[in-house]
Amino acid sequence: xxxxxxxxxxxxxxxxxEINLILDTAESFKEVTSRDIKKVPTLRxxxxxxxxFEPSTRTRTSFELAAKRLSADVINFSVSTSSVVxxxxxxxTARNIEAMRSDFIVIRHSASGAPHMLARQLKSSVINxxxxxxxxxTQALLDMFTIREKKxxxxxxxxxxxxxxxxxxxxxxxxxxxxxLGAEVRIVGPPALIxxxxxxxxxxxxxxxxxxxxxxxxxxxxxxxxxxQGKNFFPSLRxxxxxxxxxxxxxxxxxxxxxxxxxGPMNRGxxxxxxxxxxxxxxxxxxxTNGIAVRMAALYLLxxxx
Amino acid sequence: MTEKIMMDSMGxxxxxxxxxxxxxxxxxxxxxLVLVGIRTCGVHLARRLSVKIKEVEKSDVPVGILDITLxxxxxxxxxxxxxxxxxxxxxxxxxxxxxxVDDVLFTGRTIRAAMDGLMDLGRPALIKLAxxxxxxxxxxxxxxxYVGKNIPTSRPASVKAxxxxxxxxxxxxxxxxx
Amino acid sequence: xxxLIKNGHIIDPSNNLDRTADLLIEDGRIAQIGQNLSVxxxxxxxxxxxxxVVPGLIDMHTHLREPxxxxxxxxxxxxxxxxxxxxxxxxxxxNTKPVNDSQAVTEFILHKAASEGIVxxxxxxxxxxxxxxxxxxxxxxxxxxGCIAVSDDGKPVMNSLVMRRALEYAxxxxxxxxxxCEDTSLSEDGVMNEGRVSTELGLRGIPNASEDIxxxxxxxxxxxxxxxxxxxxxxxxxxxELIRRAKEKGIHVTAETCPHYLLLTDEAVTGYNTNxxxxxxxxxxxxxxxxxxxxxxxTIDVIATDHAPHAQEEKEREFDYAPFGIxxxxxxxxxxxxxxxxxxxxxxxVVLKMSANPARVLGIERGNxxxxxxxxxxxxxxxxxxxxxxxxxxxxxxxxPFEGWKMRGRVSAAIVxxxxxxRV
Numbered sequence: 001x002x003x004x005x006x007x008x009x010x011x012x013x014x015x016x017x018e019i020n021l022i023l024d025t026a027e028s029f030k031e032v033t034s035r036d037i038k039k040v041p042t043l044r045x046x047x048x049x050x051x052x053f054e055p056s057t058r059t060r061t062s063f064e065l066a067a068k069r070l071s072a073d074v075i076n077f078s079v080s081t082s083s084v085v086x087x088x089x090x091x092x093t094a095r096n097i098e099a100m101r102s103d104f105i106v107i108r109h110s111a112s113g114a115p116h117m118l119a120r121q122l123k124s125s126v127i128n129x130x131x132x133x134x135x136x137x138t139q140a141l142l143d144m145f146t147i148r149e150k151k152x153x154x155x156x157x158x159x160x161x162x163x164x165x166x167x168x169x170x171x172x173x174x175x176x177x178x179x180x181l182g183a184e185v186r187i188v189g190p191p192a193l194i195x196x197x198x199x200x201x202x203x204x205x206x207x208x209x210x211x212x213x214x215x216x217x218x219x220x221x222x223x224x225x226x227x228x229q230g231k232n233f234f235p236s237l238r239x240x241x242x243x244x245x246x247x248x249x250x251x252x253x254x255x256x257x258x259x260x261x262x263x264g265p266m267n268r269g270x271x272x273x274x275x276x277x278x279x280x281x282x283x284x285x286x287x288x289t290n291g292i293a294v295r296m297a298a299l300y301l302l303x304x305x306x
Numbered sequence: 307m308t309e310k311i312m313m314d315s316m317g318x319x320x321x322x323x324x325x326x327x328x329x330x331x332x333x334x335x336x337x338x339l340v341l342v343g344i345r346t347c348g349v350h351l352a353r354r355l356s357v358k359i360k361e362v363e364k365s366d367v368p369v370g371i372l373d374i375t376l377x378x379x380x381x382x383x384x385x386x387x388x389x390x391x392x393x394x395x396x397x398x399x400x401x402x403x404x405x406x407v408d409d410v411l412f413t414g415r416t417i418r419a420a421m422d423g424l425m426d427l428g429r430p431a432l433i434k435l436a437x438x439x440x441x442x443x444x445x446x447x448x449x450x451x452y453v454g455k456n457i458p459t460s461r462p463a464s465v466k467a468x469x470x471x472x473x474x475x476x477x478x479x480x481x482x483x484x
Numbered sequence: 485x486x487x488l489i490k491n492g493h494i495i496d497p498s499n500n501l502d503r504t505a506d507l508l509i510e511d512g513r514i515a516q517i518g519q520n521l522s523v524x525x526x527x528x529x530x531x532x533x534x535x536x537v538v539p540g541l542i543d544m545h546t547h548l549r550e551p552x553x554x555x556x557x558x559x560x561x562x563x564x565x566x567x568x569x570x571x572x573x574x575x576x577x578x579n580t581k582p583v584n585d586s587q588a589v590t591e592f593i594l595h596k597a598a599s600e601g602i603v604x605x606x607x608x609x610x611x612x613x614x615x616x617x618x619x620x621x622x623x624x625x626x627x628x629x630g631c632i633a634v635s636d637d638g639k640p641v642m643n644s645l646v647m648r649r650a651l652e653y654a655x656x657x658x659x660x661x662x663x664x665c666e667d668t669s670l671s672e673d674g675v676m677n678e679g680r681v682s683t684e685l686g687l688r689g690i691p692n693a694s695e696d697i698x699x700x701x702x703x704x705x706x707x708x709x710x711x712x713x714x715x716x717x718x719x720x721x722x723x724x725e726l727i728r729r730a731k732e733k734g735i736h737v738t739a740e741t742c743p744h745y746l747l748l749t750d751e752a753v754t755g756y757n758t759n760x761x762x763x764x765x766x767x768x769x770x771x772x773x774x775x776x777x778x779x780x781x782x783t784i785d786v787i788a789t790d791h792a793p794h795a796q797e798e799k800e801r802e803f804d805y806a807p808f809g810i811x812x813x814x815x816x817x818x819x820x821x822x823x824x825x826x827x828x829x830x831x832x833x834v835v836l837k838m839s840a841n842p843a844r845v846l847g848i849e850r851g852n853x854x855x856x857x858x859x860x861x862x863x864x865x866x867x868x869x870x871x872x873x874x875x876x877x878x879x880x881x882x883x884x885p886f887e888g889w890k891m892r893g894r895v896s897a898a899i900v901x902x903x904x905x906x907r908v
Contacts, residue, residue, distance in 0.1 A: 002386045012684065021389075028373065028390040037426045040376040070376075091800055111802035112686040113756030132804070134686030172686060196689060197680035297390075300376075304387025 010135040011176040025297035043070040066295035140173030155182030163222035188212035213253035315476035321454030326358035347409035370395030377419035399428030409467040411437040414448030492532025498852035512902030540572025540860030545788035552581025557793040563601035565879035567906035569813040570895035572860040573604040585610035590629035635662035651711030665698035677750040696722035719764040721774035740786035743819040758806035793881020821893035
């Protein structure tokens with residue numbers, strides 16, 4: 001079997017089997033990334049455009065490495081110097097890229113749904129590298145890959161996601177993916193950071209860390225955008241950190257062998273304490289390593305659709 | 307469609323015994339010798355050869371698994387990509403004598419892909435090729451060093467090795483459209 | 485030229501008419517209604533057998549975009565669209581460029597409408613200068629120039645004192661104050677209804693409370709001042725409830741809703757469909773139910789279109805950046821006929837909500853088929869089936885969420901002042 005769509009836009013649109021296929025394929029690519037010669041000729045002659053409207057060195061670099069290790073050509077479309085500042089619409093920008101015979105367009109954009117609009121209009125495979133507060137599918141895939149690698153399976157695990165859920169594309173993608181794979185997902189944060197009717201996505205909502213973390217197998221800590229301060233989502237970083245920062249004390253509510261994840265970049269001392277971030281339970285750096293294998297798998301599988 | 311049994315389990319057993327002996331003889335023992343099976347049937351055959359070599363030489367010959375999907379020359383033209391599975395070669399290939407093992411040698415394209423794959427993993431001193439069946443119709447300049455049986459075929463026919471590891475009774479079958 | 489509409493099913497609640505008869509138009513006015521009317525040989529005869537003959541529809545909430553945004557719509561194209569949709573009278577909102585906050589702009593619109601428009605156009609003046617919510621307009625002048633109501637539509641008047649003064653002042657001229665009810669401090673930069681769908685799509689939500697709070701405030705101000713408040717485009721259950729109670733208390737409040745709030749929910753946004761982006765946003769099933777109830781029990785007086793055309797390139801954007809609004813003139817009637825088919829409304833209700841009531845709310849002498857009135861008439865074939873195709877709309881705006889919908893019932897002719905302005 002293969003993927004059904006030419007695009008990877010969100011986890012919500014993927015079936016369970018498709019998620020498992022990507023994760024299985026990523027395992028093979030992880031072996032490739034561990035070699036001395038970390039490159040295979042599979043996508044020779046294919047062109048990947050990284051179209052990033054928000055700065056994200058980490059995700060962009062991960063896609064770039066993934067594409068290069070598959071022998072594709074990669075162009076980083078620099079937005080600051082592009083015609084976007086001259087008022088060109090996103091669609092026109094993308095059509096211009098396609099006119100240069102792109103095969104993949106990897107897009108990061110601050111507006112939810114921007115990749116979906118492109119995907120409808122373009123022949124290239126569109127990969128969502130994060131759209132607004134909507135989804136960040138490859139991040140969730142690498143998180144699921146990491147959990148599966150460490151815990152053997154995802155079904156039945158208790159997974160807590162902490163923090164700024166309402167603005168988090170990582171949270172949405174993980175909620176869709178983890179619930180599809182049979183995990184019990186709990187979310188926790190102050191009410192203003194929990195979006196309306198999120199229970200409809202199959203999660204349970206907590207405001208209190210002890211309740212949310214008790215018996216958890218995995219804890220995902222979300223990045224708190226510091227610019228949320230002063231908008232009354234919470235009164236101060238100090239009080240937020242006091243209630244929701246993951247310290248070793250609070251991590252103690254979870255299972256002994258709990259696994260701590262963070263999509264990065266971290267605000268040490270705000271949403272996570274340094275001793276937890278660097279502790280034995282933390283898999284934060286492995287997440288980064290796995291990101292490349294997962295993105296290789298996505299590129300490989302998408303190039304086989306159609 | 308006609309189906310013909312070209313080798314039975316005894317035939318396969320004898321062919322592998324002979325190949326094992328030939329490998330030992332030409333390599334003058336097992337020093338620096340490794341076997342790499344091409345997924346899927348080549349892996350089973352490589353494991354069987356390793357056991358047979360050990361019976362004679364009393365020494366272990368390591369077996370690696372090579373998945374050639376990422377090196378195929380038809381990957382971008384096929385409708386749907388084949389599943390990629392893991393390559394697992396838990397030893398260094400550099401300066402080794404590698405015997406690549408596959409079930410059926412046909413166009414030679416698989417072997418080309420396999421050699422490219424091996425080269426990315428190290429620099430062997432020598433690569434040899436062992437196959438259970440050579441059915442002809444080469445499209446690339448590839449030749450097997452060890453052959454279980456030569457089976458002349460028509461171009462559109464198919465030759466399949468069914469192995470006990472996959473739940474079959476060991477046989478080699480030739481299928482031909484009438 | 486005289487016209488005889490033969491053998492149509494005439495529905496005119498104002499005159500208690502609901503029967504098959506002939507209708508004769510002479511010199512632009514309705515001359516006679518009866519059986520087997522005899523006519524002069526030069527009379528044009530329209531056979532309306534099996535069709536509905538109703539007072540010309542009135543849309544009290546249209547954005548014509550001219551002056552200033554002629555690339556979205558003009559008075560010409562907007563009135564063409566109106567006629568094709570069966571509207572013989574439309575009222576245009578003041579959020580043009582410049583804003584219709586002065587006699588000069590009102591006169592410009594009326595002049596253009598007289599020379600290029602094909603249906604009656606009544607301008608609505610701004611409540612505040614530039615629709616900025618700060619200083620009220622010269623409503624006396626606006627009325628004299630031809631405005632029939634005031635509104636800052638597209639925006640609320642956020643300052644309650646300004647709204648109070650506007651209601652007090654408008655009362656003097658019998659001008660209804662049409663309120664776009666939205667607490668912008670609560671809706672902030674929201675782009676769709678707040679709920680499960682906005683959560684899934686990761687789009688910023690606009691809660692029902694943002695509308696309800698303003699409806700409650702405006703009702704309180706209408707009670708305080710005795711002014712006439714008309715609540716535009718009601719979309720929430722809460723708003724319906726508040727208006728119902730206000731009417732029970734005898735407060736001078738009227739209200740309208742739009743076809744899309746009766747037929748769509750926020751699910752229509754799924755896939756980031758910018759043609760389902762408007763203000764107020766499409767709500768949830770419970771709200772649709774409540775708005776339908778409100779329409780049935782008379783809490784909501786009027787069905788208006790809130791026709792808001794935009795250029796294709798403006799809607800072909802990221803959802804966040806696409807403008808609010810959808811076109812509605814050419815789909816409204818057929819959509820409302822669905823509600824008749826579903827048994828929610830009767831044909832008489834449709835005529836009331838789309839013709840007689842808007843005329844009453846605005847105090848204009850239209851919306852009925854009385855002998856001697858200007859012959860504004862819409863003829864509807866209730867059996868015609870058709871499929872909405874944006875490309876075929878007469879409006880410059882192609883931004884409809886109803887693309888591909890199969891419709892039953894369509895305008896077959898529109899007559900304005902005795903002139904046939906649209907005919908299939």
